[in-house]
Amino acid sequence: MVRKGSGELSLWLADQLSDQIDFEQLKLGPSKEVGLQYMRSLTNSDTVKRYVVVPSYELKDAKAFEEYIAAFPGTVRAEDRRTAMEYVLKGFAMLTFASRCYLVDAVKVESSGIGEAMNESIVQGPRDAFSENIETNINMVRRRYQSPTLKADMLTVGNISRTTVAILYDDARVNRQVLREMKKRIEAVKIDILQSSGEMEKYLTKERFRVFPTMIVTERPDRVVFNLAEGKVVVLINSNGFAIIAPTVFSDFFTAMDDKIQVPMVGWFLKITRYIGLFLTLTLPGLYITFASYNPEILKAQISLLIAGSRAGVPYPSFMEVFLMLLMMEFLTEASLRLPKAIGPTATTVGGLILGQAATQAGLVSNIMIILVSAVAISNFIIPLSMMGYTIRVIKYIIAVLAIAFGLVGIVISVVGLILYLSGLRSFGQPYMKMHVLEFRAKGDR
Template sequence: MSSKTREQEVSWLSETMSGQVDFEQRMLGSSGEIGLQYLRSLTNSDTISRYVIVPGYEMEDVKAFESYISSFPGTIQTGERQQILEYVLKGFAYIRIASRGYLFDAVKVESSGVGEAVNESIVQGPRDALSESIEMNLNLIRRRYQSAALKVDMLTLGKVSHTSVAILYDNDRVDQQVLKEMKKRIADVDIDILQSAGELEKYITPERFRIFPTMVVTERPDRVVFNIAEGKVAVIIDSNGFAIIAPVVFSDFFTAMDDKIQVPLVGWFLKIIRYIGLFLTLTLPALYVTFASYNPEILKVQISLLIAGSRAAVPYPSFMEVFLMLLMMEFLTEASLRLPKAIGPTATTVGGLILGQAATQAGLVSNIMIILVSAVAISNFIIPLSMMGYTIRVIKYGMVLFAITFGLVGIVVSIVGLIMYLSGLRSFGRPYMKMFALDSKVKGGQ
């Protein structure tokens, strides 16, 4: 790069960054052959000062300074304008030394650090969660998976955000067809801004209209490591504390990480409890409508009379009562999530108690309905992964509609139809309802 070309390079970058109040440019040393340009808000000022500015004045030999800068890990020698602009916008410093240009890694990482898992709490086991820094997340995973077979492929998504995306897999255990399909889907994503793992999961899922998740989005590094060891593929995104895991099976959404720590019989018992909770949260509202209004003869006479007596003062049909209370429970759940943490639990708990008691005394709902809605809410909350919990919250309304239309037969038909739908689902070509999506003993997809 000649002196004239270098001046043009300086002028081009300065013009491109004109109007940016945090854009810094200066000359170092007495020779005037060292130029420095960077964005102050994205670069670490201490790193720039300690490793670039101070040596730039202390070293009188320009060639020695160039050799010093080029020896740093992550330093890139380049003269391409587009690459220079892209890396400066990431937080790199552009250093012009004589006739050469270097991109110096001085990125300022602002993240929340390693915190405790909030959405997937466990009783025993590690409590750390993925952070908002992709480098820190790779550190958390590699510390747990100390194998040379663990490979990391880096991609960049987003025309504006230029978000770094890492694909992690065990090269000896991964199914190569799944890996190839994952890379293809991610490479085909065409968006301007990517900010979260859930957003990427939506874009790489081919089914436009779907209700069940076919990939796990998790915040736990130990879950990521466990699934990589099973031959699955994990995807982590910079500036987001969640990872995507694929392929998955239905039972993965009902497995908590401390199930692996418990005595095997205890672990299976806990998983069975979750499936019972799944069945209850799906069917209880529909069964109430059926037994209260359509098929009371199936129950014992005493129970049927108990339900009828509880509803004696309720002025509208049972399905309206169910919809009213389920919606109020949804309102309370959303309010507990959106309100500030200091007042959210208290406000929703007190509001729920007052609402339930007042509605019962006013004769708007029955006592049994209050008990039933509470059981439905508790059963839904025992699902370890929130993605599946949201799905189940939606599906139970469909089962109530079937119960309104066809009674008990409608419930049976909806359950059979749901099982058939799940049996037809695929996660990256693997059966969704199969007990084990991949055999960890099978290596390289052979």
């Protein structure tokens, strides 16, 4: 224990971190000395100088100085080696007295300021996004959710990274079963490094093979506040500007924060528009294959002749045409994300125009196929949350494959199977296809 040998703990720490730790001796009177150890790369030197070094010269008494340090906000008693090592690696400064050691909060915070939301843009409403500092993020939530029942439970995840994780919830509204399950899953995460909310979301999901997301990863504090009021649980991770929200229902992924600001009729119209876009982006490729190769008699004769005339010069089957253009659209989408922002939009726009026009003139694809691929891409991009957008991009290929095998019957089978799969899906025990998130409010055993 530290009480019996604080000097031994100081020597052990210096030996373990010999090439990284700074050591100083603070003189308190003619015969009293206090050891000061901290890591310069992690500890704020100005804080140490102002609140530790300067007061040591002013007090001139070891007992008074120890009482001052013990009462300093954020100070922790170092009871063993593990505690000392953990806090020093976080940026705390360790002070070694005759029989006790104290860890003073002097962490150097290196993070970006509060910026504007980039992935979930809105027309009206708040534009700020989470930062990479968990304390700042909690502050942003508390400023909007000024309720005494808002709780924040702190945990540590990662054997090496020792990442701080905060579980936020409204104690008066939260679903207790969901809260217990969330804590249980986080405590069960045994990894070395944790750096992002997306990584944590993967570990929190029980289903090994899943297609649809069962938790929301968002950068918007206003979305977090709205879901806290619905009795949901929010997970914040230090050094990451995103939050995890659970449980979620299918309709949550098609709700933009603009919908809460608009008048009810406009909000419902926008949401219905997104569901129409969902249906189009899923089924248009499969319907084109069906009507061009299997069941042209379903359409009017003029439309069937129009499709056949457009494909007269195309040398391969309709499904190859569809997959070729869909893959090219995927390449353009990925290029727009990976290229530098200065040239990304220009390069992908010019590339898309040149590819589409050249492929049509060369007879590799039909004019109708270009229109269809554009409609599929636009319909996919109207989904507010990118997590669901990525899922839909994958599902449309499965429906297209079934359309190749069974025609229109394959599309019907795929749509029915998709609805059945979603109906059986659960998010922390809650049905995924619940129609309204307000049903989560104040539920669960107390």
